[in-house]
Amino acid sequence: MIHKIEQKLKEMLDEKRYIHSKNVLKAAIELGKNFNFDLEKIKIAALLHDCAKNLRDDELLIKAYKYGIIVDEIQKIQPFLLHGPVGAYLSKFEFGIDDEDIFNAIYYHTTGRKDMTIFEEIIYLADFISIDRNFEGVEEIRKKAFENFEEALLMSCNSTLTYVINRNLPIHPLTIEFRNWLLMKGGK
Template structure:
């Protein structure tokens, strides 16, 4: 199944984004081994997480409408946030992947959400720490991912929020709920 999904994703993405997705697979597999999760499922979610990333804002909004995705005010103003939800529906209906873990991991990989499963959190974090990422603090987060997973999630969320604030962009409420949940769940992070 993974090979079929990889080929479909390869056709949807430009070369740089496809290389990123392959790097996310590597990071996700390494993390999944730590938690003894289904490697095939992790690989599918990781390779497909950005399958809608190369869509234009208009295409994302049209696809969201087509799939019946409820688009909130922030997503209307920042349609790139829809690449996760749209990608999840593409996987479900066009790739015929009916797995709920894969669907949710792709759907929430950009914003995070309160109560994320380990599976979902691995895709979120693998996307953040993939070897093609190069920003201040990423090496620390990579190290923490294997030493203190919850702390790595918090650091990655904090980094995202700092970036969004510095760009003077809107912050999606799911990301705030995600950050607060991480802190409340892991008092010792």
């Protein structure tokens, strides 16, 4: 199964994005070991999380409408945010993955959301800390991910918000809800 996914991803993604997906796979396996999850499911979600990333904005919007995804105002002006939701549907219809955990992990890996499952959080954080990421503060978040998972999630969310604010872009409401939920459940 994993080999087939990798082969198809090589056709769908450019080399940089494919390498990123493989790096997220490695990070997700390491994080997943701490939670006794089915590593096969984690591998599938990690590999497929960005399967729609190389689609153009117009393609993302077309596929979103095709799959019945409700496109909000922020996604209309920032269609790249749709690569998670569209990717979740691609995992289902193009890769034959019919698993709610994997679907949701792919769907929300960019924005986050309140009430995320630990499985979803693993994919979210693995994407953030993969070894190919090199932004300011990532080393600290990588270290924290294995010391205090919840705090690392909050740090990653804060980093995302800082990035978006510094670029004067609108913040997706799911990301705000995710951060508030993390704070309320004790993420520090």
